[in-house]
Amino acid sequence: xxxxxxxxxxxxxxxxxxxxxxxxxxxxxxxxxxxxxxxxxxxxxxxxxxxxxxxxxxxxxxxxxxxxxxxxxxxxxxxxxxxxxxxxxxxxxxxxxxxxxxxxxxxxxxxxxxxxxxxxxxxxxxxxxxxxxxxxxxxxxxxxxxxxxxxxxxxxxxxxxxxxxxxxxxxxxxxxxxxxxxxxxxxxxxxxxxxxxxxxxxxxxxxxxxxxxxxxxxxxxxxxxxxxxxxxxxxxxxxxxxxxxxxxxxxxxxxxxxxxxxxxxxxxxxxxxxxxxxxxxxxxxxxxxxxxxxxxxxxxxxxxxxxxxxxxxxxxxxxxxxxxxxxxxxxxxxxxxxxxxxxxxxxxxxxxxxxxxxxxxxxxxxxxxxxxxxxxxxxxxxxxxxxxxxxxxxxxxxxxxxxxxxxxxxxxxxxxxxxxxxxxxxxxxxxxxxxxxxxxxxxxxxxxxxxxxxxxxxxxx
Numbered sequence: 001x002x003x004x005x006x007x008x009x010x011x012x013x014x015x016x017x018x019x020x021x022x023x024x025x026x027x028x029x030x031x032x033x034x035x036x037x038x039x040x041x042x043x044x045x046x047x048x049x050x051x052x053x054x055x056x057x058x059x060x061x062x063x064x065x066x067x068x069x070x071x072x073x074x075x076x077x078x079x080x081x082x083x084x085x086x087x088x089x090x091x092x093x094x095x096x097x098x099x100x101x102x103x104x105x106x107x108x109x110x111x112x113x114x115x116x117x118x119x120x121x122x123x124x125x126x127x128x129x130x131x132x133x134x135x136x137x138x139x140x141x142x143x144x145x146x147x148x149x150x151x152x153x154x155x156x157x158x159x160x161x162x163x164x165x166x167x168x169x170x171x172x173x174x175x176x177x178x179x180x181x182x183x184x185x186x187x188x189x190x191x192x193x194x195x196x197x198x199x200x201x202x203x204x205x206x207x208x209x210x211x212x213x214x215x216x217x218x219x220x221x222x223x224x225x226x227x228x229x230x231x232x233x234x235x236x237x238x239x240x241x242x243x244x245x246x247x248x249x250x251x252x253x254x255x256x257x258x259x260x261x262x263x264x265x266x267x268x269x270x271x272x273x274x275x276x277x278x279x280x281x282x283x284x285x286x287x288x289x290x291x292x293x294x295x296x297x298x299x300x301x302x303x304x305x306x307x308x309x310x311x312x313x314x315x316x317x318x319x320x321x322x323x324x325x326x327x328x329x330x331x332x333x334x335x336x337x338x339x340x341x342x343x344x345x346x347x348x349x350x351x352x353x354x355x356x357x358x359x360x361x362x363x364x365x366x367x368x369x370x371x372x373x374x375x376x377x378x379x380x381x382x383x384x385x386x387x388x389x390x391x392x393x394x395x396x397x398x399x400x401x402x403x404x405x406x407x408x409x410x411x412x413x414x415x416x417x418x419x420x421x422x423x424x425x426x427x428x429x430x431x432x433x434x435x436x437x438x439x440x441x442x443x444x445x446x447x448x449x450x451x452x453x454x455x456x457x458x459x460x461x
Contacts, residue, residue: 202302314416
């Protein structure tokens with residue numbers, strides 16, 4: 001984009017550009033989202049940045065009114081460096097909250113020096129500083145949108161102590177948490193944990209809702225005209241549930257969260273964003289897929305990838321769904337949750353958690369009416385996650401297990417990791433949607449958005 005395009009987008013307050021760039025005002029020292037409701041500054045006083053951390057590195061602090069911390073994520077380099085993209089995703093999922101930069105580099109199969117060089121060249125800062133700034137911005141969001149005590153916000157943001165939290169917050173934002181909290185109280189934040197998670201329009205909520213509703217597992221998930229929710233389990237053994245209500249007039253979802261124990265919330269919120277695919281740049285994706293969609297059927301702007309909470313659950317659902325109908329697969333998954341999922345605390349209804357790898361690995365699964373080989377494949381996958389979680393986190397490693405092929409791996413990559421470039425050409429639904437028509441296009445033409453082409457074909461059924 002040129003400065004002229006940036007200027008037009010900010011003056012129009014166009015939500016389609018929210019998170020794709022940030023506007024810094026030299027006279028105030030503040031950076032904003034392009035949709036900020038404050039009076040538009042003069043062009044000569046404005047600088048444009050591709051990311052929030054780039055604006056911060058230039059000495060600007062985030063606006064307290066438009067809350068840049070609430071903008072959809074947008075990486076200008078997405079698709080050009082898969083190692084960097086994976087590193088960013090792992091950091092957003094909390095990799096540096098539980099491990100070091102060296103541990104992160106080992107997971108990526110590169111040296112910590114090379115990882116640091118990637119970040120400096122593309123993000124303009126180190127991996128540690130990037131992760132720390134995301135923690136601070138998330139804490140800012142909690143301070144402004146919830147009534148959680150500052151001590152709980154420090155923990156929820158991944159800081160080990162309130163003192164460390166205060167120091168990092170003041171250093172990054174040049175504002176103390178207590179001062180920001182006083183301003184937030186005057187705005188009457190909601191009780192409990194309620195956050196507005198934004199997206200860039202268009203957003204085809206009916207298509208995503210109907211996809212999730214068709215595969216909904218009672219007691220694990222709930223879905224209505226304008227909401228979706230589910231229970232979830234975290235790696236530290238804690239559990240929780242969320243309900244996301246669509247607020248199209250605010251271009252986002254109002255998410256209410258409940259947790260069994262206080263814990264770092266940033267990975268939870270990042271997972272919810274992936275599950276609802278809130279960070280997709282639909283304008284770019286739709287424009288890229290338009291020539292292919294024109295040959296297949298009606299245009300469907302704003303399609304999103306329907307996510308699953310984690311790769312293990314995605315793998316189990318994929319194995320149970322091999323070569324059978326959606327309804328039959330849903331019934332099998334519901335049986336697994338009913339028999340092996342732990343009850344989730346609730347005052348209103350019996351909810352259950354998706355069974356952990358250890359729970360499934362400890363049973364013979366004999367009650368499932370599926371071929372013995374498929375039952376053994378489920379047990380093998382559960383044991384892999386139970387004994388070698390780091391290896392199991394990469395679905396391509398599942399191919400070594402008997403009964404798992406490319407379709408299962410790709411399904412898990414798309415729905416369990418949010419991989420945007422997966423083509424499920426062997427999927428029965430995709431083949432049915434394509435029918436016998438001759439093609440003047442190749443799936444690779446849709447890259448790096450082949451997953452959205454897959455979802456588009458499913459939407460035609």
